[in-house]
Amino acid sequence: MKPILALILIILFPLFANAQTKAINEFYRSHKKDKGTINLALPGFVIRLGASIARPHLDEEEIKIGLRFAKKMKGLKLLVAEDESTVTRDQYLQLVSEVKSNQYEELIMVHEGDTDVNIMVREKKDKIRGLLILVRESDSFVMMSMKTKFKMEDVNQLVKDIMREKLLKKKKEEPPKKSKPLPPQA
């Protein structure tokens, strides 16, 4: 009996794993062919490859630091609709609610006039497994969903490196301090 149970669990496991991002995937599928919508789905190895090719050609140190982070990305889905988004506010709110019930937790929510912004995260075993950024205006919509395996230490390192870079830049831009003239010797 036990091997049968184990076999059932092995078969069902991918379904459970997939269910965590089911709402995002379904939304992506149903809107990717909307008029005026740009859709992009990249697997992790393509992101890593793209980042390693682009890195040596960049001058901005901060972007280079950010690209180091790309190594930890396992996939990216992007939907961008400008000027003629067909995503209604009800559909947007339904997506937010379904994603929340799929283990995503809200980080930030902003609602101003016709604009909505939601940033959500899915964490498992101290790793950020998913990051979802949603922006909706009356005529535009953006959904960026990232599958990741960031640890908090990675985020820490990223913040430190970027801040250190900014401080260095600030110091370089500051005019050199004039040294005080020495007092006349007796």
Add this chain to the structure above:
Amino acid sequence: MKYLSVLLIALLGFTYSASAQNGNDAISKYFNQYVDDSNFTVVYISSKMFELLGKLDVDELEDEEAAAVMEVVKDMRGLRVLTTEHNPLKMYEEAVNTINTKEYEQLMTVRTEDENVQFLVKESSGDVINELLLLVGGQEDFVLVSFIGNIDLNKISKLAKVLDVDGAEHLDKLEDQPDEGNSKSTKEY
């Protein structure tokens, strides 16, 4: 009988924590009432966000401002902002009447010709409080800001510099507070 008591306590505990998470207090209800209203600007930063921010270690950096903000942020558990330019005085009065005066204690009131500013606190002990509520009502706009967490009144004003929301500048007024922490004060200008 012993098991029954344990079960009852567990059940009560669960009900309490569930209601706390759903935000059934007066301010949460008031906030949720206007979340979808297009006349209002709503900002909500969750406890999860503050939990993640709290894990960041910026001590090694020489950026004093960032370190000071992180010092405040690490003990925070939530931030809600509600602002509108639509009937601001009416909204201010409604908010003041909604607040349970048994729950909140008035910390400071500033009254000027143009606007009323109220700071209210919840469950305070010394300089550390569990919620700081800022209400601003004037001719032009209404602002409600609710900070949740272990908040040190002496440090919260540091957030004013980085919070790009209307009304946050009033946090500077807390620096003028007397040392006794939550002693009440009313100022008129």
